[in-house]
Amino acid sequence: MSKIKYYYNTKTLRYERYVESWQKKLLRVLYVIATGVVFATVVIILAYQYIDSPKEKQLKREIANLEFNYSLLNEKLDRIEAVIQDLEQRDDNIYRVIFEAEPVPKEIRQAGYGGVNRYKMLDGYAYSELIKQVTRRVDRLAKRTVVQSKSYDEVWQMVKNKNKMLASIPAILPILKKDLKLQINTSGFGYRIDPIYKTVKFHAGMDFVADVGKPVYATGDGVVEFAGADDSGYGIHVIINHGFGYKTLYAHFSELKCKQGQKVRRGELIGLVGNTGKSVGPHLHYEVRKNGEPVNPVNYYFSDLSSEEYLQILQKANQPGQTLD
Ligand SMILES: [Zn+2]
Incomplete structure (x- = not known):
């Protein structure tokens, strides 16, 4: 920059030393700074876009871990649902049949929670659907367990009554x-x-x-x-x-x-x-x-x-x- 420049003056017909005005100097400096800022900004944006900070890396690992655990949870729920379904079927098709009781209606067994959206507080996050789905399954399972438990109480009452019933119902000849x-x-x-x-x-x-x-x-x-x-x-x-x-x-x-x-x-x-x-x-x-x-x-x-x-x-x-x- 500090190179000395000359230019040919057509009026004086001589080579003269070129002296840059301070305004021009300032403009040049500003131009260099502006270019630098734009360049740096682009580099930083790209870096943020494609290269994770240590903090981000940690968060991403945690999310991956959560997703993995939710999938494990879903598998466990599958197994528990299979077990309770087996209990329900045995209840309806064996125990309740023995005691001549109607099976528990499907609507009652499968009932979820109707009315207001009780999962609203889970809305608005990237993983809302996943969390809602699991929560809903857990809630439904809890309800099915309660229904089944009540049905067993009924069956137990029928067992106790059955002995009395078997002794009471006419079952012999009234005469030798x-x-x-x-x-x-x-x-x-x-x-x-x-x-x-x-x-x-x-x-x-x-x-x-x-x-x-x-x-x-x-x-x-x-x-x-x-x-x-x-x-x-x-x-x-x-x-x-x-x-x-x-x-x-x-x-x-x-x-x-x-x-x-x-x-x-x-x-x-x-x-x-x-x-x-x-x-x-x-x-x-x-x-x-x-x-x-x-x-x-x-x-x-x-x-x-x-x-x-x-x-x-x-x-x-x-x-x-x-x-x-
Ligand atoms: Zn008669």
């Missing part, structure tokens, strides 16, 4: 097999000929022919709801309430062996066979009622009959003969 005169007459449930009016009438129970004085037994645990005689045609009869919607009726007794309000166990003596009320010969008229409706008692003897005996009773009961009422 050896006392039965199967070969003479056993009149079944359904439309049968009325012994007195000789018209077809609905027979709500089953008639067991036996001699007067033969013992009659309660067919399940329960409470004696009625023991006595009225003008119903049943003569001296007993009604036992077994709970769970079941009642049994034993009619035409010659003698009562239980009292109203008494608790009875299955197999307990409640009366003796007779011929009281609307009856055309000594027999026991036996009814089973489920939720107030008479049902075919033949389906409630499974406990103490061999398959041949059961078949024999079934065949006799299905013959369209005359009842003894």
